[in-house]
Amino acid sequence: MRRRDFVLGAMGAGLASTGALDPFVRGDLTARAVPARGPIPYGAAVRTDLLDTEFDYKQAIVDHCQLVVGEGGLKWFDLRPSQDQFVFDQPDRLIDFADQNGMQMRGHTLAWYGAMPDWTNSIGSASEAERELVHHITTVVGRYRGRVPSWDVVNEAIAEQPESGATIRGSIWQERLGKRYIELALRTAAAADPSAQLVINDYNIENPTQQCRDRRQALLDLLRDLKDRDVPLHAVGIQGHLPGDMDIDKEGLSRFVETVKGMQLDVLVTELDVIDNKLPAREYDRDQVVAARAHEFLSAISEAARPSAILTWGITDRYTWVPMWFKRDDGKPNRPLPLDAGCRPKALMKVIDEFTRAAE
Numbered sequence: 233m234r235r236r237d238f239v240l241g242a243m244g245a246g247l248a249s250t251g252a253l254d255p256f257v258r259g260d261l262t263a264r265a266v267p268a269r270g271p272i273p274y275g276a277a278v279r280t281d282l283l284d285t286e287f288d289y290k291q292a293i294v295d296h297c298q299l300v301v302g303e304g305g306l307k308w309f310d311l312r313p314s315q316d317q318f319v320f321d322q323p324d325r326l327i328d329f330a331d332q333n334g335m336q337m338r339g340h341t342l343a344w345y346g347a348m349p350d351w352t353n354s355i356g357s358a359s360e361a362e363r364e365l366v367h368h369i370t371t372v373v374g375r376y377r378g379r380v381p382s383w384d385v386v387n388e389a390i391a392e393q394p395e396s397g398a399t400i401r402g403s404i405w406q407e408r409l410g411k412r413y414i415e416l417a418l419r420t421a422a423a424a425d426p427s428a429q430l431v432i433n434d435y436n437i438e439n440p441t442q443q444c445r446d447r448r449q450a451l452l453d454l455l456r457d458l459k460d461r462d463v464p465l466h467a468v469g470i471q472g473h474l475p476g477d478m479d480i481d482k483e484g485l486s487r488f489v490e491t492v493k494g495m496q497l498d499v500l501v502t503e504l505d506v507i508d509n510k511l512p513a514r515e516y517d518r519d520q521v522v523a524a525r526a527h528e529f530l531s532a533i534s535e536a537a538r539p540s541a542i543l544t545w546g547i548t549d550r551y552t553w554v555p556m557w558f559k560r561d562d563g564k565p566n567r568p569l570p571l572d573a574g575c576r577p578k579a580l581m582k583v584i585d586e587f588t589r590a591a592e
């Protein structure tokens with residue numbers, strides 16, 4: 233079977249079970265004969281600007297991925313330098329790269345509190361916010377209609393520490409429109425591309441802490457409410473930025489995934505990496521702990537349901553967001569990703585192989 237067929241099969245099969253439209257029916261089916269790694273597609277966040285200059289980086293993505301997602305490029309900060317501008321250079325480049333190499337591009341992200349350009353602070357009223365959000369989503373999703381099979385429509389909507397009555401995170405959208413911005417974003421995305429898989433994406437739900445339990449509950453309450461009102465929504469993205477020194481709440485995470493599946497929603501792993509600032513210095517030991525932590529996480533999810541994709545947030549330790557927030561005290565470089573800085577596979581890549589092939 234060809235690579236593209238696997239991607240179609242794995243992500244499409246998930247949706248078919250929900251009764252939602254297959255997100256790939258509009259896709260270009262002229263796949264090339266590249267061997268696939270397993271029935272669950274693997275992908276990575278890509279720094280598009282490096283594709284033309286770093287050959288080994290580009291080759292690593294071609295060799296390992298069936299999916300790509302821009303680490304930036306589709307965020308408001310990148311796309312909307314001013315109110316009347318859309319700068320599509322990066323996502324256009326990435327989707328061409330995906331097409332040329334038999335991959336698919338996921339879209340990240342349409343409504344988020346982060347990476348907002350300053351001019352959006354001047355959005356003053358509810359009607360203005362509604363107009364801007366609808367215009368943005370209609371333009372961006374519409375441009376790639378039928379070509380981007382899956383969108384992180386709403387990113388990180390759950391409050392850092394949800395408390396009763398205040399479970400939605402503050403953002404320009406939440407402040408101007410209240411919680412209804414989530415429904416508005418989803419309905420607008422569905423209208424712009426009825427065939428796309430629409431995803432709510434969030435993090436910090438996998439550890440055995442009260443904060444994670446509260447965040448899981450708040451997310452489930454949000455999903456329930458959207459489903460009850462027939463808002464178009466197809467999947468939950470579990471980011472999976474795993475603190476390496478913390479256990480996974482395997483039971484809590486499995487139960488969360490079961491509950492999500494019970495709502496006829498699929499689950500994807502969208503941004504996996506292991507934050508290794510508190511892990512042992514010795515590289516071999518650190519890589520083993522990183523792999524074991526990801527294994528715990530992926531098995532908790534997979535025991536409850538087969539994820540429709542697994543993506544890591546970057547592919548090589550050479551390019552990762554982790555040191556921006558989690559530098560090591562000993563000054564050694566972070567190693568959160570499946571390939572080392574020289575693009576050689578580490579233990580984490582074996583774990584990803586195991587789980588992407590798990591359903592064979």
Ligand code: 9MR
Binds near residue numbers: 303307
């Ligand atoms: O890795 C991304 C980094 O390069 C950007 O500067 C930052 C702000 O746009 O976003 C990072 O990606 C985040 C993603 O969009 C949402 N989940 C958390 C990711 C890591 O911070």
